[in-house]
Amino acid sequence: MKLELRGITKRFGPLVANDHIDLTFEQGEIHALLGENGAGKSTLMNVLYGLYDPDGGEILVDDAPVRFEGPGDAMAAGIGMVHQHFMLIPVFTVAENVVLGHEPTKGGAGIIDLAEARRLVREISDRFGFDVDPDALVEDLPVGVQQRVEIIKALSRDAKVLILDEPTAVLTPQETDELIGIMRQLRAAGTSIVFITHKLREVKAVADKITVIRRGKVVGTASPKDSEAELASLMVGRSVVLGVDKAPARPADVGLAVRGLTVIDERGARVVDDISFEVHRGEIVALAGVQGNGQSELAETLLGLMPATGGSITLDGAELLGRSVDDVLRAGVGFVPEDRSTDGLISTFSIAENLILDLHDQAPYARAGSLSPSRVAANAEQRVGEFDIRLTSVQDPISTLSGGNQQKVVLAREMSRPLRLLVASQPTRGLDVGSIEFVHKRIVAERDKGTPVLIVSTELDEVLALADRIAVMYRGRIIGVVPGGTDRDVLGLMMAGVPAETAHKDAAAHHTTLGAADLEEQQ
Amino acid sequence: MSTQTTTLDAPGAQLVQQRIAWRTPVIYLVVGALAFVFFGLLTSADEVTRFTVSTSRDFVTISPFAVPSKLVGLVLSVAALGLAGWATYLTRERRKVPTWVPITFGGLVLLAFLVWVMAGNGNALPLTLLLTGALVLSAPLVFGALAGLLCERSGIINIAIEGQLLAGAFLAVVVASITGNPYAGLVAAPVAGALVGGVLVMFAVRYWVDQIIVGVVLNVLVIGVTNYLFSTVLTQNPQALNNPPRLPTLPIPVLSQIPVIGPVLFNHSLVIYLMYAAVAVLQVMVFRSRWGLRMRSVGEHPKAADTVGIKVNLTRVKNTVLGGAVAGLGGAALVAAGLAFTKELTSGKGYIALAAMILGRWSPKGALAAALLFGFADSLRQVLGNLGSPVPSQFLSMLPYLATIFAVAGLVGRVRPPAAEGKPYVK
Amino acid sequence: MSSTGTVVTPPAEPSRAPEDERPSYLQQVLDSSWMIILSAIVIALVASSVLIAAANAEVQEAATYLFARPGDFFGAAWDAIYSAYSALFRGAIFDYQADGLRRIRPITETMLASTPLILAGLGLAIGFRSGLFNIGAQGQVLMGGAAATWIAITFQAPVVVHVVLACLAAVVVGGLWAGIAGFLKARTGANEVIVTIMLNSIAVFLVSYLLTTSVLAGGGSRPISPPVGPNAQLPLVLGPPFRLHWGFIVALLAAVGVWWLLERSVLGFRFRAVGANQEAARTAGIRVNLMFVLVMITAGALAGLGGATQILGTDKTLQASSAGSIGFDAITVALLGRSTPLGTVLAALLFGALRAGSPLMQTSANTPIDIVLVIQASIVLLIAAPPLVRSLSLVHGIAKWTGRSGKEARA
Secondary structure, eight states: OOEEEEEEEEEETTEEEEEEEEEEEOTTOEEEEEOOTTSSHHHHHHHHTTSSOOSEEEEEETTEEEOOSSHHHHHHTTEEEEOSSOOOOTTSBHHHHHHTTSOOEETTTTEEOHHHHHHHHHHHHHHTTOOOOTTSBGGGSOHHHHHHHHHHHHHTTTOSEEEEESTTTTSOHHHHHHHHHHHHHHHHTTOEEEEEESOHHHHHHHOSEEEEEETTEEEEEEOTTSOHHHHHHHHHSSOOOSSOOOOOOOOOSEEEEEEEEEEEOTTSBEEEEEEEEEEETTOEEEEEOOTTSSHHHHHHHHHTSSOOSEEEEEETTEEOTTOOHHHHHHTTEEEEOSSIIIIIOOTTSBHHHHTTTTTTTSTTTEETTEEOHHHHHHHHHHHHHHTTOOOSOTTSBGGGSOHHHHHHHHHHHHTSSOOSEEEEESTTTTOOHHHHHHHHHHHHHHHHTTOOEEEEESOHHHHHHHOSEEEEEETTEEEEEEETTOOHHHHHHHHTTOOHHHHHHHHHHSOOHHHHHHHHHHO | OOOOOOOOOSTTOOBOOOOOOOHHHHHHHHHHHHHIIIIIITSOTTOEEEEEOOOTTSSSOOOOEEEEHHHHHHHHHHHHHHHHHHHHHHHHTTOOOOTHHHHHHHHHHHHHHHHHHTTTOSSOEEHHHHHHHHHHHHHHHHHHHHHHHHHHHTTOOOOTHHHHHHHHHHHHHHHHHHHSOHHHHHHHHHHHHHHHHHHHHIIIIISOOOHHHHHHHHHHHHHHHHHHHIIIIIHHSHHHHSOOOOOOEEEOTTGGGSTTHHHHHSEEEHHHHHHHHHHHHHHHHHHHBHHHHHHHHHHHOHHHHHHTTOOHHHHHHHHHHHHHHHHHHHHHHHTTTTOOOOTTTTTTHHHHHHHHHHHTTTOHHHHHHHHHHHHHHHHHHHHHHHHOOSSOHHHHHHHHHHHHHHHHTTBTBOOOOOTTTTOOOOO | OOOSSOOSOOTTOOOSSGGGOOOOHHHHHHHSOHHHHHHHHHHHHHHHHHHHHHTOHHHHHHHHTTTTOHHHHHHHHHHHHHHHHHHHHHHHTOOTTSOGGGGGHHHHHHHHHHHHHHHHHHHHHHHHHTTOOOOTHHHHHHHHHHHHHHHHHHOOOOHHHHHHHHHHHHHHHHHHHHHHHHHHHHHHOOOHHHHHHHHHHHHHHHHHHHTTSTTTOOSSSSSBOOOOOGGGSOOBSSOTTOOOBTHHHHHHHHHHHHHHHHHHBHHHHHHHHHHHOHHHHHHTTOOHHHHHHHHHHHHHHHHHHHHHHIIIIIIOSOBTTTTTTHHHHHHHHHHHTTTOHHHHHHHHHHHHHHHHHHHHHHHHHOOOTTHHHHHHHHHHHHHHOHHHHHHHOHHHHHHHHHHHHHHHHHO
């Protein structure tokens, strides 16, 4: 099946998310759509999948124009999609999720034929060696398996074109490798794959054809043979320096010391398991790992948001465990949360108010229980200048700012007082390249002031760019601590639970698709 | 903060065992012990409790009998304690406590309570009357709770059950009075309820107004409109407009002649049989049919439903209107005995129905059980009000509300509402 | 979120994913312009006038020969609507048919009726701003009133002291009653909407039980308390024949206090932060669960005080039905007032006027009081849906029409 987009335009208010996009997807090829976060890739795919109604342009299937009123029409035309955030119902079983929307029934009353549903799941699962239990509840399954359920779901509807939206975001490098295998298998079976990503290495590894999208427009096509730097500059519109210029770290005495920390969550799972590590003053330690291996919980426990079951966390010798969030912040901990829109900012509050969110009860902003609006505003004006935050007025709601400027507000707030520790989770998630550079520079500057810095990141690129030392977490444990700049494949294997030494050996013997691409680049 | 999905369930993961939920067995033990002390030990030994189980009109008549209050109280509460012990043992062994345990436990404690409350009372407790009353009084609650779950399972919070019951009752009375045919009222009532449901879902889906607010305000609106029409139109001509005939009783052949069970279950008007049917049909359809699967998917994860081609808002509209119609039927059940309409006739029954839905954990059979419990409390209050009792009637009236607070506070196990409930679906 | 038994999502909870970011109901109300509110009021009055006309006997009669003499029908309808609304005006604002000072008595009656609405409405407004959906003002008003009555009839104290003590008791008991819901939400995640609805009913049964027992019983067979003695009554502001008492002044002062609390205090900053984004508030070191309890206690205290003003100033005696519909009206008041103190006062005065004026409307125009409920509910439904108001409003229609004809003219 050949699928063609002609002049697709989609606007959200004044924002043009897709601007006259022309694309052709040929049968049996893997076509990568490369672009930064917010470039308009997902919007385009949602148009193609019938979720959004385009403001202009047309979709052609085998040269015949079609119109999709909803995803039902797109599926009927043979288009399947695996969304970045899985579209599975957690309390349903795998079989129920797979048949939802095209349920086999028996009898006249529309009772679902579960035996038939199970058979369907098993058949596809066996064909690709997925090993998925049709009767398992989706909420009990690991992320990687949930992704396979999504693929089964699409295939059970005879998808000829399969859209994969940022499918590797939640996978380990090794799981990513398996997914790449599956993609090749599907291609061999004649399925076209649209592979949406912002990760250059993956594109180079698997794509037959690459289209780059920037600010809602197609800016060009590229070959998988082009270098990463070429692809990157096409993607962001200027030549970029991958990595941060930073002086070697000069670590001093120990600032943060974590000893035997164990955290058990509400469901009884040991999410942080007997962890010990140290962060010295003047160094950046990165906690790397695939999402969901206990890093978020570790950061939350540091701040006092989650109770620990055992161990200790000391900052300059003083115990932090068991203290309230308020106390921990007062002890000089700056905390940049993983998800700024949920945890770091209040979208309806003004920029000025957001700049004192965790300082609102302290002098000079508050006296005797009463707030001083003028001092709050004065503080805001100062921070805005310091951090180059682009805005109209500090009294505007923070929701009027772009993601990059919002993140600058969080950083400005957390760095606006003398710090004895900075903890930053996913500090550049969803930011454009310019903002990433700014944030990275600020973090390095804080390190150079002698502050111990702990970065929690799932992005290997970020970890490699910032860290002086890297601690890799796997299933709640630290699998090993390695120096900054360690081989990507070694880190990948460690993220999959292989101890550092073995990882070094294995990596040398057996490179992953991405690691090989990495080495090729270096040569 | 948002907790991430942990990938810890693969082999070799460090899973500690789920903490044992001691709360439920402890509650059984405490309740059993209280029953043992109050309904057993503290009852005077020489008192008797009298029961009647049939009336002279029944096919099989059983003569009234008396039992020694203390002895029976002790036996019943010891049996309840035994069950509590069994539940404790099962919990410690990490085994599932079967459903019949809480039901039997509740029944035993309830019986012990009845024996205690009527001990030494000169009158006999009319058991059949009590149970029949419980069933009839619970009918509006059952319909209301089913209405609530139809809406909430598709993601619309229905606080307007009260208004739907009231509108249904109003139209049932007026139509039945005008036509002189009670079945016409039964047909009209769902229309009124569906109308209220339609307004609710229009504001929720089209204008994204908070569903709790719309529900509360709709209740006020329906009270206002029905009160107003009552004080103007109905009072101008009560003979023609507010004088409905009662829905005839249709005894089911053979079944209605079984002692006790027959008169309690199988000697009712059509609306009660409709209730049986509604519970049974919905229990199957909600959990096993295509319609039910789609409805629940919309209530749990509307975007996921949309991506497989299910029309989210249309599903919500259909189910909310259907829910409103079911609640309207509940309004008809409320006036089935040929009651004339009065201001605020429902007096908070819609809120109790909401409570029954929560207590029944959004399932039809659970809603039935909870509504029956509330109906029983109401029936007991009425019966004891006539016979005299040591418990003030206000406390019996409070029972459903207290039970609901305990339920939502998690004292009777965890309740988990549909995940997308109350959130408008915006692409 | 760590809540375990949440039943319904709090309305003001910010949506997580940016794609489903939408203004909350409260946001919508706060954003809606005064024009929308005004149009909503007008549309509600127009809609209700249809009901008024439809229920009028003369109109019904004229309708039978509508096509023969349509003038009669419209005349009768106009008469019915005019007499109803003019009676409402005379009962609530200014009675031009009365003599001397009595002419302004209606406006003082409006203030009187608005007093408990202001206080309970302020409590609910604090809750809404803090993301808590408190449906329980009804119970809190009643419990507060009962506590005030208890102090008033069982103890003796000097003039000012007695009424102050009675009001304090109302504040404490109202606060504690609402605090139950706050505590359960903080400890177990129990949804406050359900708990407060249930507490409303429990309060009614509890008070009616107390009214039959020694504590509050008046001695007769009816469940009603003995009258409140003169020392425990709220003094009159203007003196007879005006019934307006100091409760109104207290309510206005409370509004100023609530403004300071929400806009200028550290505690109010925390309340608002919890209301707008619980997760961010928690990450910023604010103890969210404690705020739930404090918000509910503050809200209940205000509602309880509202109950006290109703008993000690207006009714002078307690019944199980003393709270009337104050609690539910207060919800509509807080919503119409956009959950701001000033807005709440203005909305309470509007609904107070409807309550004060409706008895005269009933006696002189034969329009039942119940129409007030219809007007109130319609207003609140309409302001919740600005697009609906715009499409219904005449101004908009004209603007659209002139806009189109303008275009045609240019074309």
